[in-house]
Amino acid sequence: MTASAVPPVQNPLPSATALETIQTLRDVQGPMIAKGPIIRRPAVVAASERFDLDGRAVRRVQTLSEKYGRGPLMLNVPGRPMALVLDPDDVHRVLEAAPEPFAPAETLKREALSHFEPKVALISHGEERAQRRRLNEQALHSDHPVHRMAEAFLPVVREEAEALLAQTRADGGALAYQPFFEAWSRVVRRVVLGDSARDDTALTDLTEKLRAKANWAFLRPIDKDGRAELLDQVQAALDRAEPGSLAAFMGQQPQGPESEPAQQVPQWLFAFDPAGMATFRALALLVSHAERLAEARREIDEPQDSAADLPLLRATMLESLRLWPTTPMILRETTADVTFDHGVMPAGTSVLIFAPFFHRDERHLDFAHRYTPSLWDAPRTRDDWPLVPFSAGPGLCPGRNLVLLLTSQMLAEVIGQTDLTLESHTLDPARLPGLLNNFGLRFRLG
Template sequence: MAVASRLDTGRAFAKVLLPTLAKGVIVRRPPVMAMAEKMQADAVAVATMMRFRQRYGPQPLRLRVTGRSIALLLDPVDVSRLLADSPSPFALATREKKAALAHFQPHGVLISTGEERARRRALNEEVLRPEKIDAQGIVADEADLLLRHVRSSGVLTWDSFAQAWWRAARRIVLGSFAREDVELTDMLKTLRGHANWAYLHPRREGLRRRFDGRLRRHLERREPNSLASLAPADDVAEQAPHWLFAFDAAGIVTMRALAIGGSGQAGIWESARLWPTTPVILRESTEPTHWHGAWLPAGTTFVVFAPYFHRDRERLPYADEYAPDIWPTPPEPALVPFSGGPGVCPGRDLVLVAASTMLDTLRDHLAVPTLHAPLPTTLNHFALSFDAVNTTG
């Protein structure tokens, strides 16, 4: 088993892990995103990972961290194995993930184990099926209203897009009565900001209880054509914070898809491949596991740095291009913008429907695309804007 030198361990943290954390893994930080785009931080990270593979080979690379066993995956086949064998022996509920998500969803499926995880996972898979509600109609309504604003102002900015997207998200999850409850999602954003720091930030239990109380008042109405109507309020209350959290990432993916002239669900897939909104996928072994002739102990944290696998120019001829034809069955096992295996995002199909509806409704009314190959490895969605066209149509 390859073990990184102390210098390369430092490089792994300085050029791959810490810049990713700095951008905000739970909620993005605008100033850091702007700096990361300027420096193309993900390109540096991908190049660093490629050098690791050249230097140490394809086996997992153990980092020299006192008191911890941490391994970077460098081979696509290993990624496939790790995800396929989750949650046992590779648990999704890693210590970092539990410390982060406990700030706003202490009962979420991603940090649950055993029977509780199985029950909550089944609930997610049942409720988040796209045919359960008319998410397409909800998003189309909000997209049409957004287009009126765009025609009036002459431009689509991230701020105007995000406001419309969050109105759609609140309607999908909670119902139309929650459409204008900006305070609810602002409270969630604050809690997610604390979650960026994981165990380094104290939990704001008072704020979380106020958020939970406000959330439950929406859930108790069980409005038709909402996710809230599809299961008991107590069960939905445990998972709804993550559903709302996931819609933030879906909005980012949609805005970036506009920038590359994407269309349909393949456009959403490609946006998520090119700029993963979950750049680091973590698993933690529950027992010793055998890798490439060596054993790694129980409690090892495995790190999948998605941008490396999605943008590896040595393996992927389309690494920096818009390649919608590879979806929905990509030729590489490590192209996992929605994760994979039993831990694959249970809301993936709902997200694809909602995001592609927004994308296709907007794109013909905007001057897109604004980016061309080779596409940047880091893209700051906060700075994206698109001029309106056909304003009299």
């Protein structure tokens, strides 16, 4: 063998010290797990806002990036290889290379989501994932700003928003999160399952109960009866296929033997919950930026060709999600050893992309802590700084356009019909907080 034929030495990636690992688990993962990764615990969210735990998490990762540069940085966690992504290019690289070698079906995520949807695309792999992902994309009409069923969906948003505002006025004019969430949940049940599910709060309660268990991942036993009950109810909605619902639209899409339609729907019901949180925060952004609010109202008053013509409101939703991501940690797992400039990441590593570190990095972004809807004027590409509230690459959220369609319409209904003030918070436009507690927001209708 000649010298040139000797394979290059494969160095391991830099590794955090034991103390740095503990600090990272305490400051980054700790608050996220305490807040509830699958369903939020309002008291912990309130405490996180109060003590700026989210800002502290970003500062912790900044400290690591100052020391270790581009990373990725292995965390020194016994029994579970974990790597923290520190470089913007690596965010794109990891997200683009799904599902091989960076699989979305990461171990902890699998443990958590198995509580209510063990065969959902997000924790599937190989051919099963391919078929389930395709069905999601088709049913959610992923690449289209306006879902094919928009004409059925938008009147639902209008009706429920009007009912919410009427009830709020009747109750004295204070708009808090709980009634907003209940109205939003009615929208979600009607859009996903059909009008007959409008008042089926028991179904939402059941999903919440299972999600509360999922917060504990493998530490809590799976409630198999509850899970079977949820999946039966979803299957019943798919069988009913009520006109104007996603359930009916899904039934019209081509399916493979591994598609498991009923197992995809709990993810939709689950993921519409953070969409409601983000909408309420977006409302706070608008109300705290008078010029933008006026601009948004002009946008609403203009005759619209389609629901896509609410660019400022869509961008406001994206800003709400950039500033306060509802999926702050995007997880992947390596299916093979992967070589980076600074070393090799072993197969079986959980790869952590902590979105707030990239979204709120004032060392590189002058807009880090300001509401900047113009960021979303053009589609963002892999040459841009990673702003990834909906992830990116082949694992990009297939519900993103539907979310933006329905939430921007909800915002339009609320701000178009009322004068609002924000009673609970005073937001400083020059430095928005690390977290905005949606549960504590309260508006007053004029």
